[in-house]
Amino acid sequence: MPFGGETMKSTATSIMITEFPTLLPETPITEAIYIFRESTRQHGRRLFGIMVTDKDRHLVGMLSMYDILLYMRPKHIQVWGTMEDLDVAGLIEAAGRRIKSILVGDIMTPDVITIGPNVDLLVILDIMIKKHVRRLPVIKDQRIIGIVYISDLFNHLLERIGD
Amino acid sequence: MFFAFYSIHQSYLQSEPVMVQANTLRNLSVSRAMRRQVICLDQHKTIDHGINTIIKHKINALLVVGSQLQPIGVVSKTDIMGAYYAGLLIDSPLEYIMVSPPLFCRSTDSLETALEQMRSNKVYRLYVTDGHSEDPVGTLAYPDIVGLLYQYCHQCEYSHLNRKKQDNESDPTHRFKARELMTTGVKSIPMHETLSTVMDALAAYRFGAMLITNESGLPAGVISKTDLALTYKHGVTPLVTAETVMSTPIHTCDADSLLEEAIKTMILADIHRLFVHDGNKNQIVGVLSLSDAARGRSGSCHGCISSRIKVEDQD
Numbered sequence: 001m002p003f004g005g006e007t008m009k010s011t012a013t014s015i016m017i018t019e020f021p022t023l024l025p026e027t028p029i030t031e032a033i034y035i036f037r038e039s040t041r042q043h044g045r046r047l048f049g050i051m052v053t054d055k056d057r058h059l060v061g062m063l064s065m066y067d068i069l070l071y072m073r074p075k076h077i078q079v080w081g082t083m084e085d086l087d088v089a090g091l092i093e094a095a096g097r098r099i100k101s102i103l104v105g106d107i108m109t110p111d112v113i114t115i116g117p118n119v120d121l122l123v124i125l126d127i128m129i130k131k132h133v134r135r136l137p138v139i140k141d142q143r144i145i146g147i148v149y150i151s152d153l154f155n156h157l158l159e160r161i162g163d
Numbered sequence: 164m165f166f167a168f169y170s171i172h173q174s175y176l177q178s179e180p181v182m183v184q185a186n187t188l189r190n191l192s193v194s195r196a197m198r199r200q201v202i203c204l205d206q207h208k209t210i211d212h213g214i215n216t217i218i219k220h221k222i223n224a225l226l227v228v229g230s231q232l233q234p235i236g237v238v239s240k241t242d243i244m245g246a247y248y249a250g251l252l253i254d255s256p257l258e259y260i261m262v263s264p265p266l267f268c269r270s271t272d273s274l275e276t277a278l279e280q281m282r283s284n285k286v287y288r289l290y291v292t293d294g295h296s297e298d299p300v301g302t303l304a305y306p307d308i309v310g311l312l313y314q315y316c317h318q319c320e321y322s323h324l325n326r327k328k329q330d331n332e333s334d335p336t337h338r339f340k341a342r343e344l345m346t347t348g349v350k351s352i353p354m355h356e357t358l359s360t361v362m363d364a365l366a367a368y369r370f371g372a373m374l375i376t377n378e379s380g381l382p383a384g385v386i387s388k389t390d391l392a393l394t395y396k397h398g399v400t401p402l403v404t405a406e407t408v409m410s411t412p413i414h415t416c417d418a419d420s421l422l423e424e425a426i427k428t429m430i431l432a433d434i435h436r437l438f439v440h441d442g443n444k445n446q447i448v449g450v451l452s453l454s455d456a457a458r459g460r461s462g463s464c465h466g467c468i469s470s471r472i473k474v475e476d477q478d
Contacts, residue, residue: 067219071219073221074433075433076306076430076433078310079311079314080431086427086431088431091431102218102393105215105396106214106218106219106393106396107215107218110211110212110215111212
């Protein structure tokens with residue numbers, strides 16, 4: 001594929017993924033975890049964040065791996081984390097049991113930065129760095145039309161640099 | 164009654180104790196115990212968003228900030244429960260339910276001063292500034308103080324844990340037990356009552372959680388303010404019965420459990436309170452929370468000689 005000149009694709013549209021799973025806020029976290037694993041298996045790429053929509057398919061949040069890990073983190077680990085002689089067996093399993101009553105909407109990140117389809121790749125790069133985000137939903141006419149992952153942006157830029 | 168720490172180990176063992184008026188908490192600064200993460204939200208964010216933040220970060224309250232990011236209020240789980248009880252729309256802004264102003268202490272203040280500030284203002288947390296600016300650099304809540312003291316006692320050669328390692332045949336230490344710091348007179352609500360009734364009782368008794376009983380009057384579950392915040396978020400009417408929302412199993416300990424062990428259970432398992440029974444789990448005689456332990460200045464155990472505790476009359 002030629003690079004450069006008029007054929008160069010430099011906007012969100014060029015690298016966004018257009019087939020993606022979504023979640024509802026009412027979805028149990030356990031089901032979301034299953035979708036994370038299943039999507040990774042089906043699409044051959046590790047998924048670390050899934051968009052959350054309402055029933056009208058409007059974006060209402062993002063559930064990321066970080067959200068789930070944040071909820072699993074023991075509240076008082078700064079107290080006992082350095083006590084090597086404590087018996088902490090079963091704590092991970094206990095965290096797993098606690099998360100069963102939690103829904104996607106309970107721990108998703110509601111404030112999601114989005115971009116339009118014509119946003120330049122370097123602007124996307126800037127947003128991702130400044131805002132510490134690894135994925136950006138692409139919205140057109142209030143509808144989700146895709147998602148840009150930092151890995152795709154990175155790989156795209158590597159190809160451009162290497163050309 | 165309240166308990167104060169004293170700094171001379173041997174004083175506790177002497178027949179006529181000489182208590183040195185050097186309070187351990189007074190010598191510890193807030194910076195040693197505070198959490199260096201301040202979770203805040205804009206005043207215009209919704210209550211729904213606030214619940215999300217509180218649940219995800221496992222905090223009991225969040226700091227509400229204005230347009231210039233200046234702290235202007237606090238929204239706690241109690242405030243959220245109030246909104247639920249009052250039927251406030253969950254999309255209402257946090258500013259509707261926040262309590263103003265937030266209370267601050269300095270990172271260099273003594274823990275004793277901070278505890279007194281919390282007690283006299285009847286608040287469960289303070290926000291911490293570094294003294295150079297008004298920007299909050301941390302939060303201080305009762306469990307943080309208990310956690311710090313537990314760390315000290317965990318390292319202490321007189322601690323229950325280390326005593327066991329030393330395999331001493333006799334242990335002269337008089338150790339605190341759960342019954343000595345628990346709150347007695349636990350109230351309960353039958354499981355067929357509504358969440359509104361549960362919230363009424365929680366507000367009336369200023370409890371963080373309510374024991375729920377079955378048809379036979381036996382303990383069946385617990386409803387905490389966290390459970391109620393989630394129920395509110397899930398759009399459940401407060402007219403449903405307690406049974407549909409209560410958490411099980413009930414986390415309990417024996418009244419004769421060592422306080423050190425009870426605190427360890429709570430901080431390991433992310434539990435704020437244990438219901439205390441007298442040998443029979445169906446007979447709840449009290450509740451022991453991390454806040455109780457902090458207010459009692461008992462980091463891990465009274466018996467641990469290094470904790471230098473003396474019981475005094477509050478007056």
